[in-house]
Amino acid sequence: MTERIVLAYSGGLDTSVAIGWIGEATGAEVIAVAVDVGQGGESLETIRQRALGCGAVEAYVADASDEFANEYCMPTLKANALYQGHYPLVSAISRPVIVKHLVKAAREFGATTVAHGCTGKGNDQVRFEVGIQTLGPDLKCIAPVRDLALTRDKAIAFAEEKGLPIETTKKNPYSIDQNVWGRAVETGYLENIWNAPTKDIYDYTATPEFPPAPDEVTISFEAGVPVAIDGVRVTPLQAIKELNRRAGAQGVGRIDVVEDRLVGIKSREIYEAPGAMALITAHKHLEDITVEREQARFKASVGQRWAELVYDGQWFSPLKRSLDAFIEDTQKYVTGDIRMVLHGGQAIVNGRRSETSLYDFDLATYDTGDTFDQSMARGFIELWGMSAKVASGRDIRVAGK
Ligand code: ARG
Numbered sequence: 505m506t507e508r509i510v511l512a513y514s515g516g517l518d519t520s521v522a523i524g525w526i527g528e529a530t531g532a533e534v535i536a537v538a539v540d541v542g543q544g545g546e547s548l549e550t551i552r553q554r555a556l557g558c559g560a561v562e563a564y565v566a567d568a569s570d571e572f573a574n575e576y577c578m579p580t581l582k583a584n585a586l587y588q589g590h591y592p593l594v595s596a597i598s599r600p601v602i603v604k605h606l607v608k609a610a611r612e613f614g615a616t617t618v619a620h621g622c623t624g625k626g627n628d629q630v631r632f633e634v635g636i637q638t639l640g641p642d643l644k645c646i647a648p649v650r651d652l653a654l655t656r657d658k659a660i661a662f663a664e665e666k667g668l669p670i671e672t673t674k675k676n677p678y679s680i681d682q683n684v685w686g687r688a689v690e691t692g693y694l695e696n697i698w699n700a701p702t703k704d705i706y707d708y709t710a711t712p713e714f715p716p717a718p719d720e721v722t723i724s725f726e727a728g729v730p731v732a733i734d735g736v737r738v739t740p741l742q743a744i745k746e747l748n749r750r751a752g753a754q755g756v757g758r759i760d761v762v763e764d765r766l767v768g769i770k771s772r773e774i775y776e777a778p779g780a781m782a783l784i785t786a787h788k789h790l791e792d793i794t795v796e797r798e799q800a801r802f803k804a805s806v807g808q809r810w811a812e813l814v815y816d817g818q819w820f821s822p823l824k825r826s827l828d829a830f831i832e833d834t835q836k837y838v839t840g841d842i843r844m845v846l847h848g849g850q851a852i853v854n855g856r857r858s859e860t861s862l863y864d865f866d867l868a869t870y871d872t873g874d875t876f877d878q879s880m881a882r883g884f885i886e887l888w889g890m891s892a893k894v895a896s897g898r899d900i901r902v903a904g905k
Contacts, residue, residue, distance in 0.1 A: 508617075510535045515538060522619065522621055523555065524666060534561065535561060535613045541684065569741055573744055580593055581784060581787055583807040583811065584784050594681070599628055607643065617645065620633075628681075660672045682707075687776045709756065709778055720854075721782075723747075723841070725841075760773075782846065785853065840860065
């Protein structure tokens with residue numbers, strides 16, 4: 505029987521050419537797998553037809569947008585996950601859901617190998633292949649760009665020679681990856697890290713310098729998950745989309761960073777994640793009133809570690825799973841409303857309320873009705889400083905000798 509390979513297919517030039525390229529190099533039949541993670545653009549049916557037109561023996565398409573929002577974006581939100589303090593893991597969280605569908609398709613169509621269009625320099629190859637090793641340990645991996653010398657020039661020549669139904673003249677100078685959680689743009693002109701991004705780079709966000717009137721929004725959460733916007737019930741996917749639209753119109757969520765890739769390269773990235781950044785801001789502020797101090801402090805470092813693991817392709821790892829259990833436990837009381845103003849590139853919280861809040865007005869107030877006994881503070885401070893005071897006494901004693 506002819507060997508079969510499932511290919512992670514985007515519908516773009518490189519993966520369209522990869523179908524025939526892999527076929528010629530290996531003699532295998534190629535099954536194209538396209539996964540909708542809310543990236544917008546062409547319909548799944550158009551992409552399916554193109555895959556078949558480019559020589560795929562089968563095309564598997566999956567609308568995974570709700571699955572992605574519920575099972576990948578929501579955990580990222582609960583973790584307030586920002587890699588290196590900036591990046592809400594847009595591409596990093598889409599790879600595991602694509603891997604799930606690749607492995608499913610490999611089983612369905614009896615494939616022995618999984619192929620993807622990544623280069624050998626990035627994080628995504630790691631995320632795909634570590635994911636596949638974990639979910640389908642018997643499956644092999646191949647990356648035509650990395651392993652079969654499929655360069656851009658060769659791809660264009662191949663597409664033209666074979667008359668593939670794909671545009672070869674439209675040259676985008678950037679490498680772009682996008683889904684409902686955000687958009688990542690790299691390479692080209694951006695590789696000079698002093699160059700400011702030009703306007704044409706952005707798509708999810710409007711220029712914040714000329715914002716429309718301020719937009720006040722109330723986001724309601726239940727156990728860490730957004731459930732309503734301005735009182736209207738929404739699914740996680742709808743919440744992200746609605747905030748992409750409203751925060752995007754205000755230029756919220758533009759990020760320009762040089763980040764540390766897993767492969768040891770520092771790289772310039774432009775991200776746009778209006779919905780993700782607005783949601784993370786709101787969620788963090790709701791945690792500020794509902795999560796106990798020590799739990800909150802510890803959670804910040806857990807969230808950071810979680811972000812690193814996910815960035816590094818460890819979505820299906822045991823440590824990530826254990827951290828998920830901790831984070832989930834902290835979300836029990838993260839229920840309530842956050843009101844925020846979206847304007848001029850910023851999302852600023854100006855009100856919060858929760859039935860499960862730990863904010864105690866009577867303890868906090870400086871007005872009448874204060875229940876806090878200030879006389880307790882003196883003794884507390886005395887003991888709190890005791891250890892450092894004893895040590896400093898020792899320092900003085902030793903220095904004096
Ligand atoms: N550097 C980011 C990451 O590793 C984004 C990668 C996006 N891929 C792309 N082809 N632009 O998560």
